[in-house]
Amino acid sequence: MSDDGLKKIISHAKEYGFVFPSSEIYDGLSAAYDYGQLGSELKNNIKQYWWTAMVRMNENIVGIDSAIFMHPTTWKASGHVDAFNDPLIDNKDSKKRYRADVLIEEHIAKIEGKINKDVTKAAKRFGDDFDEAQFRSTNPQVLRRQGDIDGINAKFKAAMDAEDLGAVKTLIEDLGITCPVSGSKNWTDVRQFNLMFKTELGAVSGDSGAVYLRPETAQGIFVNYLNVQKSGRMKLPFGIAQIGKAFRNEIIARQFIFRMREFEQMEMQFFIKPGTQAEWYSHWKEARIKWHKALCLGEENYRFHDHIKLAHYADAACDIEFNFPMGFKELEGIHSRTDFDLKQHEEFSNKKLRYFDPETQESYVPCVLETSIGLDRMFLAVLSSALREETLEDGSTRTVMRIPFGLAPVKAAVLPLIKKDGLPEKAREVLAKLQLHHNVQYDEKDAIGRRYRRQDAIGTPLCITVDHDTLEDHAVTVRNRDTMQQERIPIAELNTHVDELVSMASLFTA
Ligand code: ATP
Secondary structure, three states: OOHHHHHHHHHHHHHOOOEEEOOHHHOOOOOOEEEOHHHHHHHHHHHHHHHHHHHHOOOOEEEEOOOOEOOOHHHHHHOHHHHOEEEEEEEOOOOOEEEHHHHHHHHHHHHHHHHHHHHHHHHHHHHHHOOHHHHHHHOHHHHHHHHHHHHHHHHHHHHHHOOOHHHHHHHHHHOOOOOOOOOOOOEOOOEEEEOOEEEEOOOOOOHHHEEEEOOOOHHHHHOOHHHHHHHOOOOOOEEEEEEEEEEOOOOOOOOHHHOOOEEEEEEEEEEEOOOOHHHHHHHHHHHHHHHHHOOOOOHHHEEEEEOOOOOOOOOEEEEEEEEEOOEEEEEEEEEEOOOHHHHHHHHHHOOOOOEEEOOOOEEEOOEEEEEEEEHHHHHHHHHHHHEEEEEOOOOOEEEEEOOOHHHOOOOEEEEEOOOOOOHHHHHHHHHHHHHOOOOEEEOOOOOHHHHHHHHHHHOOOEEEEEOHHHHHHOEEEEEEOOOOOEEEEEHHHHHHHHHHHHOOHHHHHO
16 A cells, blocks of 8 residues: 555545544644544554453553653653654755654665565566575575665664764765655754653743653653552562553654654563563564454564664564555564663662562562554554455445454444334344443434445444344344345344454454
8 A cells, every 4th residue: 555545544534533633623733633433432442452462361460550740850760851862854945854764764665665576576477486585585686785775774873873963964865865855965964853742840930840741651660660569469570561642742743643743652561580581572572463463454464673773771672563554664662671771760769679589589670571552553553454445246336444343443333224113213222232232333324235335434343234024033134344244143142143243352262
C-alpha cells in the first residue's frame, strides 16, 4: 500500500467514527487526533488484549497507573533533560523542518527498495529455481548496494556517537539528499531539539515550578519499583505494566496517528537478575511477536530490526516493525536496559532501589527488560491491514474491515428483517440478551443488504437477522462478515455461539 492507501484509511476512519482530527471545527491541531465512537471501542479492545496477555496471563506481572506529572528530577535522572533530543535540519528554500536521522533512513529505504526490485526481477527470470538468500549474498549489484547501506549506517553511527552534528550534515550533503518539497539541497546546520513539553505547576512561575509532560510511561514504573515490589511481595523476575498517555514535541508529525505529539503507550518493565539479560531478551522478543501474530494481520507484515546505534544504557535493542501503508516502520521496541534506570534513580533520589535475593542472600539493583508499544500505532496497524475493497462473486463490490473478531468495535448487529409484524420487538429481545456481554448494535433502517454493507464497513463480525420464522422456530440467521455464510442458530444458543467467535479469549486459543 502507498500514501494513497493511507489517505483511504484516514477518510474511512473519519467517515465511520474511528478517528477525527482534533478540534476540527477550528481547522484541527497538528498531530493531535480524537478517537470517535468506534475508534475508542477498538482502542479499548487493543488495550484489553495487551493487558490480558501481559498482566492476566503472567503471574509475575502486575499493572499500575502512575501520574503523568512527575517530580522534575525524574527527567534529570532518566537522561531526558539532557539527551532526549532529535537532530533537526531545515531546508532553507521550502522552510520545511526535518529530522536528520529520518532523512538518512529514508535514503537507505530507497536503496533497499532497489535491492528488492533486483530480487523480484531475478525471481521472475529464474522461476522455480530461484534461491533468494543465495542471490542476495552473491549478486554483485545487490552486494554493492548493501555495501552502500552499511557504509551510510556506519558513518551516521560514528557521527552520532561523537555528537558531531557537522558530520551528520556532511553525510546528508554527500548523499545528495534533497528536500521533498523544494527539491533543493540548501540545508541549515543540524541542531539538537529537546522533545519534552514543559509547563508550570501551581502558581509558581519560572524554572522552580517547571514540570514536564511525561515523554514515556516507563519512568512512572521505575520510581514505583520498590512500592510494588514490597507491597506485592514480588520476587525476581517480575514485571510492572502500564498503559498511559505520553507527550513528545515531535519535530515533524505526519502520517496520521503514526507520529503524534500526544499518544498512548503500553509498556512493561521486567525486573531481572543481572546476568540474565540475554535469556529474557530472547524470551520477550518471542512472546511479543507471538502476541502480534495471533491477530493474523499477515505474518509477512512483521520484521525485527536490530538497533545499530544502541542507547548508552542498553546492551541489546530491537524494534518490531510493521508494514504500514508507508512501508515497514517501528511498531514496538524491545530493549535490554541493564541496571541503568534504577541506578540513576538511586543516585538522584538518594534512596536504595535494591532487591534482596533470599536465595543468594545478596542485595543488588535489578536489570530491566522493556517492551514498549505505541497503542495508536497498533491501532493503525489493525486498521491498515483490515480495510479492503472486495469484489464479490456476483461482480458487486463491498468495503469491508477485516478487523480480528476479538478486537472488533461492534461484535454483532441485530437486524429485524422488516420494521413490522413484531420483528423489531423480537429483535430487541435478542439484543438485550447479547448486550450484557458484548458491544452490539441494533439497526432496522434500509434494506437488509445495505445494513450488511454498513456493518462490513465498520468491521462487525456477525449480523443477526430476525425474520418471520424466528417467531415460530425461535432461531435467527447469523451471517459471518468474512465468509458471508449464513447459519440458523437457536436463540437459546446464541450467546454461546457469539461468544465462541468474538470473545477476546478466541485470540489466545487460536
Ligand atoms: P521513533 O523512532 O518512531 O520516534 P522511538 O524509538 O522514539 O520511535 P520509543 O521511545 O521506543 O519510540 O517508544 C516506544 C513506542 O512508542 C514506539 O515503538 C512507538 O510505537 C510509540 N511511539 C513513540 N513515539 C510516538 C509518537 N510520536 N506517536 C505515536 N506513537 C509513538
